[in-house]
Amino acid sequence: MRLVGDSVYWQHIFYKSQDPTFLLLAILWYALYAWDESLEALYNHIMPLESDVLIESRVEHTRDLHSLQAYLLHYESFLHGVQVSVFFIQKTPNPAMESEVFLDEQRMTSDELMKKECDNLLSEIDRLEKRREMLSKHLKNVMDLAFANVNIRDSASMRQVTYLTMIFLPASLIASVFGMNVKEISPGTLGTIVLYAQITILLTAFTFYVVVTLQTHTSFHERGASLRKRAAWPILLPWKMLRNMATVTWPHPPGKANLKRTYFRRD
Incomplete structure (x- = not known):
């Protein structure tokens, strides 16, 4: 009330x-005014939280x-409740103003x-509501980003599990085959360690291929290569590595021999 009394506008x-x-x-x-300050404080809290989510969720x-x-x-x-109250005040005149003490000009x-x-x-309430919606959408984007980061990490973990499975699955398959009690394997003891290793390595290489x-x-x-080129990657890969090798002559002080180094150029 003191602030209202000190305000020239309200006076x-x-x-x-x-x-x-x-x-x-x-x-x-x-x-x-208090709501406006609260939304500003909320915005200042969301911004560093978004930075933390980008780094680690x-x-x-x-x-x-x-x-x-x-x-x-x-x-x-709350804003909807205040808006309803303002509409009620706007459409419902104060009965005290209907007294004969007040003139028509004063009522007007x-x-x-x-x-x-x-x-x-109402205009200020609409502005605060739009700002609240903006913060809500911003917050939803941060939440989607957090879930996306979690999904990416889960996908990376599942990819590692897939690679491990790719390595151990052929060995498990061959071990199961040699463990079968059939006459083609058991009578002549054909299932030796050497044969097991040879078949496992070949099958693992084929699976990787x-x-x-x-x-x-x-x-x-290369990205976007056809299936035929992708199928020939064991042949094209050594040629690509040799093509990317380059010899560079490094600068040296006068009177010293040139130092040559070989490195792999990154495309």
């Missing part, structure tokens, strides 16, 4: 109108993001001021 309104409803409007204005980040989203939904209900002036202040309040051939994005062949 001017109270001088023109004796409607006590303007005191309620002043209280609503300061409530909206943790479970604590997910909990914080959901808590902030709940706060924004809570603010939405008070109604004009009331309509103006209610429109200003098939996996690399079917992949469209890998360092063993």
Whole structure:
């Protein structure tokens, strides 16, 4: 109330109108100011949180993001309640102004001021609601980014498991074959360690060859290569490595021999 009394703007309104409803409007204005500061503080909290999510996504980040989203939904209900109150004040005149003490000119002036202040309040509520929606969308983007980072890490882990499976699966298959109790293997003891190692290495190499051939994005062949070129990657890879090798003469002080080094150029 002290802030309202110190405000020249509100003093001017109270001088023109004796409607006590303007005191309620002043209280609503300061409530909206507090909301504006809260949204600003919320924005300052979301920005560093977004930077942390870009670096590393943790479970604590997910909990914080959901808590902030709940706060924004809570603010939405409060803003809607204030908007309904302003609409009610705008459409429902104060019965005290119908007294014979007030002249028609005073009522008209008070109604004009009331309509103006209610429109200003509704405009400010609309601005805060748009800002709240912007923060909600920004927060949703951060949440999607956090989930995307988690999915990428899970995909990388599953890729490593797939590679390990690719290495051990042929060996497990051959061990199972040699472990079968059939006459083709058991009677003559044909299943030796040497034969097992030979077949396992060949089958592992063939599996690796098939996996690399079917992949469209890998360092063993060029991006967008046809299936025929991808199938010939064991032949093209050594030629590509020899082609990328280059000899560079490094600068040296006068009177010393040139130092030549060989390196692999990165495309």
